[in-house]
Amino acid sequence: MDRVNNFAFKIATANGTGSASANGLIMQAIFRMGVPVSGKNVFPSNIQGLPTWYEIRVNKDGYTARTPTFDLMVTLNPATYQRDVSEVHQGGWLLYDSTWPFDKQLHRPDVTYLGVPLAQMCNEAFKGVRERILMKNIAYAGALAALLNFDTDIIRALLKEKFSKKPALMDSNQKAVDLGYNYAKEHFNCPLPIHLQPLDKTKDAILIDGNTAASLGCVYAGATVGAWYPITPATSLMEGFKGFCQKFRIEPGTNRNRFAILQAEDELAAIGMVIGASWMGARAFTPTSGPGISLMSEFIGLGYYAEVPAVIFDVQRTGPSTGMPTRTQQGDIMTCAYASHGDTRHICIYPADPREAFEFAVKAFDLAERFQTPVFVLSDLDIGMNDWMVPKLTWDDSYRPDRGKVLSAAELDQAKSFYRYLDVDGDGIPYRTLPGVHPKGAYFTRGSGHNKFGGYTEDGEEYSEVVERLDRKIQRAAKFVPQPVTRTAPGAKMGLLTIGGCHGACIEALDLLSKDGIPLDYMRVRGFPFGEDVATFLDSHEITFIVEQNRDGQLRNLLLLETGVSVAKMESVRYNGGFPISASHIITGVKAKIEKAA
């Protein structure tokens, strides 16, 4: 197998030592060489000291899903030597800090050990404990540059850009890169068989994480109020929003903010603030994760029943309870679809990557205001916090927000009467008014029983009339949510259906399965409620493998509940361990199901 531009490596360090900037440098350098690349940050819920890893996959064909084994391991944390050694491919390489001897017991005959005295070199070259630790990271990046054939001009340029305002730092970083680079050149056969060659496959792409992209979407959608409670892995979404607002949303002349960011006392308050702001007519959102959704549930029911828009980003992490806060999962599919007590059903949209996170963020506000209801954007830790290579974002300047049916003061002046929950147009969506606009627009927003005129009711028929309309309203949204993405394989009798961030691994698995004589048609659902084409896809295949990242097959269960398709037509293929799903998980799962059936 050709190993050029087709390999994966992993860097093991301790949290809080500054390895993130070295890993970022490596990712960016590969990307700028025009070679498709992806990075997965496997980090602990900890500030300093616990093991952390960074995984980088280089793939000329653009497969960027996670791989669970590695050609090269950079192991700099003695606490994880044993585990790190075990994850190296047969015939692979292991780079370690040879300042100290490497435990002989951990030697594998099928792995080549590359010792670089990183600590020793940095102790000699740099002063001060902090700088020595930081530069050790940059030095391993230098060694990798030699071993993997990085373009050293690109590294130099990156350092120059990064430290343009701090020339002293640029010099020490360059010095550290050179230390590692020169040592590797002198002592090893550089480059290794796994290495980089410049390509031309990234020029129309960017490297971006989903939280940053989603926050940019919020800015472009015209959101003005963000309320939140800090939670991994959603925190960087609000940090991103703040950064972009400080760049784009400061009123000239006054230096005042055309936005409000409210750090709430908890998630209950965060969603309450969003509902309050949306009720007043602002575009408002909250980023959170599973535990936050649990806390928000009561308010979500209010938003649904009282018909107040809200946009909720659920950057999913591993549950239940606190779970594994720094690991990914698609564990909130069911919770979000039916959040809160009583009969509810919520519009959910499922981005697969940061580009969709950007686009769907905008879409979410349009849907929330059009349908006057809370809308969930279900991202996950992998999409939200890892850097993905995606096509550059573009913006249609003719876009204008869909504010839905909101009556203006002039319209209210003309109106004979206004009743908040009356289905005037027969589409299930009533007209809405905003506070402070017009005396005729006044009504009582309430989570208690109400009739179509907005009055309090305890009358069964009046109550039913409103909730039946609500059901029709939300079901109609199936036509307005992002439609499924499909791909057909010639001769396929079976299908594979997935959701969100599984997309990349599924595409890779489909290609490999097809080579193995198992062609599968493909569908990725992108919105809930599901449209008819989802049921049609399931109906038209003998069997469909439902691929997702949780224990219980939540997507399959939702499909069973909502499409009416028989359970016999769906086979669940799932992974729940907290790492982003790999093609190998899917291939193994699909093959096992086929064998079992045969």
Next chain:
Amino acid sequence: MTYIAKPKIHHPALQKNAIGLVRRDYEGAITTLCAGCGHDSITAAIIQAFWELSIPPHKVAKLSGIGCSSKTPTYFLREAHGFNSVHGRMPAIVTGANAANGEVIYIGVSGDGDSLSIGLGQLSHAIRRNVNVLYVLENNGVYGLTKGQFSASADPGSTSKKGEANTMDAIDGVLLALTLGATFVARSFSGDKAQLVPIIKAGLMHKGFAFVDVISPCVTFNDHEGSTKSYAYTREKNVEVVQADFVPPMAPITTDYEPGSVRNVMLHDGSWVRLRKLAEDYDHADRDRAYAYIRERAREGEVLTGLLYLQPDSSDMQEQNNIVSEPLTRLPYESLCPGNAELQKLQARFR
């Protein structure tokens, strides 16, 4: 409650305010609370205050949580948008609403269960943020809708209707508000409209969180002997220490009171609150001394009322967050979206 619907037509001789509205224009639906409920008297005071201030009703948003008290926004200002939210969570709604549009006048109505138990956290943080709202806590010491359980404001030793004694200490909303830095703290009694109306007016005009605890007897579940929130007990024990009069902007400041005991405090819009000290050793401008005095008198069995603390020049949430003066809800989309050219430029940082 009564079953007779109110007529919509007004008598032509009814007195009009500065914007030509009569008091009836500030009313709402007919109350569904028990006859004699203290909350209805508070509603009447709220109506009176809004009418006297000549505030257009539709420029007001009235919010509440859940409980008897939280039903009352239905009974005033029918032309104002109302929001009967979830239990204990009204402060979050009003916080978000205020961030989105600071031009609307906000009044939140809550109860002692809603504010001091389930909603204690939200109330505390709304005070801390100094959200610009008049927050009226209709305090009866009891859960009415669920038929008579003690609330967190029930005094130790007070007894329920069934004779059971409360063993825990009370949470006093006034002391809590003072501790958390509230900029306007008052206590009143639903049976004292003369005292309550000016406090509500001043609270509405105060920029920041105006906290008004109103003792409001529950005639059905907490008006018996042994209760410390009954009409009889409150009438006997309440001691007014600072009398507030609200003086609109432009009105002449007259000096009817003896010099030394009266202070005129200007609010942000140029209106005045005239504070008349009724207790020699009380100081409404000294948070720590006010706190100590209220506690000290409470130990003697007195319930101090009046505008107990006022800091007229604080910065509210809008200011603290440096939000533009135009409500965020009215900003044109063009001023919010940076456009494609900026997006393309920005993406250099992602390469």
